[in-house]
Amino acid sequence: MSCPDCDFRLLPPGYATLGLVADFLTRGPPYDSFASGALMSALKAQIAQGHHIAAVRDGTLIGYAAWLPIHSRNGEDWLAGRAEFTAAPPAEADAIALTIVRAEEPGVARALMRRIREASGGRRAFFRKDYVGRKLERRAVAMFKAG
Numbered sequence: 001m002s003c004p005d006c007d008f009r010l011l012p013p014g015y016a017t018l019g020l021v022a023d024f025l026t027r028g029p030p031y032d033s034f035a036s037g038a039l040m041s042a043l044k045a046q047i048a049q050g051h052h053i054a055a056v057r058d059g060t061l062i063g064y065a066a067w068l069p070i071h072s073r074n075g076e077d078w079l080a081g082r083a084e085f086t087a088a089p090p091a092e093a094d095a096i097a098l099t100i101v102r103a104e105e106p107g108v109a110r111a112l113m114r115r116i117r118e119a120s121g122g123r124r125a126f127f128r129k130d131y132v133g134r135k136l137e138r139r140a141v142a143m144f145k146a147g
Helices: 015-025 036-049 072-079 106-120
Strands: 007-009 052-057 060-070 095-103 124-130 137-143
Touching: 007 106, 015 036, 015 060, 015 095, 036 060, 036 095, 052 106, 060 072, 060 106, 072 095, 072 124, 095 106, 106 124
Parallel strands: 095 124
Antiparallel strands: 007 052, 052 060, 060 095, 124 137
């Protein structure tokens, strides 16, 4: 399932975008309970650096996903529970960490993941799955193949 009536785009850097995304994310779990300082710092960096994809339908934000460029070694250490993600210079990064994903519909989430796969250029993607209302946490890695 996809989102044929969605427009997927980078959002322009600025305080209006930061406010729009923060409002969208914090409407519900899990982001409504995040410390605001950490969340806002991550959002500012991801928006400014273009490390995000937004899904918009009829002028309304309905999905947002963002990533952090990392080294694969950092991702492997994170999988083993030995480290947190640490940003790598984008030109040196050989992997990404999906750090924020929120979508109002499952089809939108899948479409966002396809756009990130295209943008990642075949890099490994490290992520944690959390489901609202369920007690599931799973750390995983996927290989995004280019094209």
